[in-house]
Amino acid sequence: xxxxxxxxxxxxxxxxxxxxxxxxxxxxxxxxxxxxxxxxxxxxxxxxxxxxxxxxxxxxxxxxxxxxxxxxxxxxxxxxxxxxxxxxxxxxxxxxxxxxxxxxxxxxxxxxxxxxxxxxxxxxxxxxxxxxxxxxxxxxxxxxxxxxxxxxxxxxxxxxxxxxxxxxxxxxxxxxxxxxxxxxxxxxxxxxxxxxxxxxxxxxxxxxxxxxxxxxxxxxxxxxxxxxxxxxxxxxxxxxxxxxxxxxxxxxxxxxxxxxxxxxxxxxxxxxxxxxxxxxxxxxxxxxxxxxxxxxxxxxxxxxxxxxxxxxxxxxxxxxxxxxxxxxxxxxxxxxxxxxxxxxxxxxxxxxxxxxxxxxxxxxxxxxxxxxxxxxxxxxxxxxxxxxxxxxxxxxxxxxxxxxxxxxxxxxxxxxxxxxxxxxxxxxxxxxxxxxxxxxxxxxxxxxxxxxxxxxxxxxxxxxxxxxxxxxxxxxxx
RNA sequence: CGGGGUGUGGCGCAGUUCGGUAGCGCACCGCGUUUGGGACGCGGGGGUCGGCGGUUCGAGUCCGCCCGCCCCGACCA
Numbered sequence: 001x002x003x004x005x006x007x008x009x010x011x012x013x014x015x016x017x018x019x020x021x022x023x024x025x026x027x028x029x030x031x032x033x034x035x036x037x038x039x040x041x042x043x044x045x046x047x048x049x050x051x052x053x054x055x056x057x058x059x060x061x062x063x064x065x066x067x068x069x070x071x072x073x074x075x076x077x078x079x080x081x082x083x084x085x086x087x088x089x090x091x092x093x094x095x096x097x098x099x100x101x102x103x104x105x106x107x108x109x110x111x112x113x114x115x116x117x118x119x120x121x122x123x124x125x126x127x128x129x130x131x132x133x134x135x136x137x138x139x140x141x142x143x144x145x146x147x148x149x150x151x152x153x154x155x156x157x158x159x160x161x162x163x164x165x166x167x168x169x170x171x172x173x174x175x176x177x178x179x180x181x182x183x184x185x186x187x188x189x190x191x192x193x194x195x196x197x198x199x200x201x202x203x204x205x206x207x208x209x210x211x212x213x214x215x216x217x218x219x220x221x222x223x224x225x226x227x228x229x230x231x232x233x234x235x236x237x238x239x240x241x242x243x244x245x246x247x248x249x250x251x252x253x254x255x256x257x258x259x260x261x262x263x264x265x266x267x268x269x270x271x272x273x274x275x276x277x278x279x280x281x282x283x284x285x286x287x288x289x290x291x292x293x294x295x296x297x298x299x300x301x302x303x304x305x306x307x308x309x310x311x312x313x314x315x316x317x318x319x320x321x322x323x324x325x326x327x328x329x330x331x332x333x334x335x336x337x338x339x340x341x342x343x344x345x346x347x348x349x350x351x352x353x354x355x356x357x358x359x360x361x362x363x364x365x366x367x368x369x370x371x372x373x374x375x376x377x378x379x380x381x382x383x384x385x386x387x388x389x390x391x392x393x394x395x396x397x398x399x400x401x402x403x404x405x406x407x408x409x410x411x412x413x414x415x416x417x418x419x420x421x422x423x424x425x426x427x428x429x430x431x432x433x434x435x436x437x438x439x440x441x442x443x444x445x446x447x448x449x450x451x452x453x454x455x456x457x458x459x460x461x462x463x464x465x466x467x468x469x470x471x472x473x474x475x476x477x478x
Numbered sequence: 479c480g481g482g483g484u485g486u487g488g489c490g491c492a493g494u495u496c497g498g499u500a501g502c503g504c505a506c507c508g509c510g511u512u513u514g515g516g517a518c519g520c521g522g523g524g525g526u527c528g529g530c531g532g533u534u535c536g537a538g539u540c541c542g543c544c545c546g547c548c549c550c551g552a553c554c555a
Contacts, residue, residue, distance in 0.1 A: 262555050336515070
């Protein structure tokens with residue numbers, strides 16, 4: 001989409017604001033098949049930075065990468081009861097191959113627990129083979145009815161970690177370790193404040209014993225599940241016969257986990273940090289950390305400016321830098337263009353800067369004059385490092401303040417229904433599914449998670465008034 | 479799958495009431511002037527009007543069937 005029209009504001013029409021940013025910033029475009037997306041180079045560059053930041057953390061916690069097949073025998077899905085019930089409605093099934101009807105239909109993986117479970121049963125014989133810690137980067141297909149770019153598409157890209165352990169304790173520990181990896185990534189790379197917590201039975205992954213999640217609040221106050229980590233108990237081990245001989249020479253089923261984070265996180269970044277001028281990318285993930293815009297009138301000025309630009313570019317070689325030297329658009333157009341695309345820093349270099357051996361630095365998160373400063377070309381690299389760090393912190397602080405301002409602690413059920421109409425409710429809950437269902441029926445809000453951090457003491461369930469041990473977050477979600 | 483809407487150059491739309499040789503804005507291409515917050519002038523290219531069938535001398539426009547997409551609901555990383 002190429003247009004100079006203004007974006008709708010977030011207040012006017014949040015979902016249209018989101019759709020237009022995705023396309024105008026050239027992150028993604030609609031594919032010819034309904035519900036599928038093309039991730040464009042700028043969006044994929046962002047995903048690559050996400051992958052690198054996560055992969056580093058996976059390796060640091062002892063995991064290795066592998067690749068499992070896209071096609072899975074249909075019967076595999078059917079081996080775990082809850083799992084098949086959870087996924088059946090959204091499977092893409094291949095029934096013909098090479099012009100022949102297949103003896104057994106193949107499904108396009110909606111997730112890989114089953115085929116990885118099958119392989120693990122072949123590979124795991126002894127406690128000495130454990131833990132087995134494998135991750136894969138790939139794509140999966142889920143036949144969703146209502147789709148949005150990045151948030152919910154038929155096909156999406158993600159990583160899925162699958163681990164097997166000798167004891168329940170070890171597996172549970174792994175589940176929480178990876179949840180913390182996601183939280184650390186969200187906070188320190190994406191500047192996304194997230195709440196780590198436990199999913200209710202209703203909201204957990206089909207086939208899991210317990211699911212954990214990191215939940216983030218978007219700019220319209222709706223919640224987005226941004227990463228999940230599951231303790232699978234022995235469910236898949238029993239279904240796929242993953243058995244090992246333990247220290248006492250006895251056969252035992254392994255304990256498994258799985259954890260995933262998808263391109264949906266890009267939606268979280270857009271909807272958490274973006275403003276009415278467009279995208280704002282967190283500096284540590286941004287494909288372009290600073291864009292240099294040369295400004296000149298005459299050829300003579302151009303020569304001097306471009307020399308300066310080249311010097312600055314070399315000074316900043318350690319950053320992801322783009323020089324926008326397009327001749328066919330004005331600097332003013334470029335300012336707006338790169339703001340739309342969320343580049344954290346803009347460096348303007350014009351005749352006045354050349355004369356004073358300076359550059360003009362503008363922060364994306366602070367619009368207009370407030371974010372502009374005049375900097376010496378000496379030690380610019382240091383100033384850019386500092387500025388990017390400041391932007392990261394400012395984005396995180398702003399998002400956290402927004403979440404806090406929109407998280408309520410309702411006094412009664414009536415107040416709860418009001419709270420979830422424009423924010424989150426953080427309330428005592430007795431953990432009875434009927435209370436959860438009632439809130440959903442009345443308000444469309446679901447339980448997002450039972451935060452791991454809990455206040456002391458106990459309370460009364462916000463719905464039924466019975467004793468409650470823990471507080472939960474109710475919110476409308478994507 | 480239920481309810482509502484919509485389909486005309488890449489995008490946004492007008493034209494449909496009352497049938498008569500398809501138009502506007504933006505984008506795109508060329509030349510020139512511009513350039514510190516979305517430049518301007520002149521010239522140019524691009525559409526079998528969602529598809530199929532029918533009525534008619536003639537269909538974007540009338541009739542029938544089909545298809546796609548969007549919004550709202552049930553399901554979901």
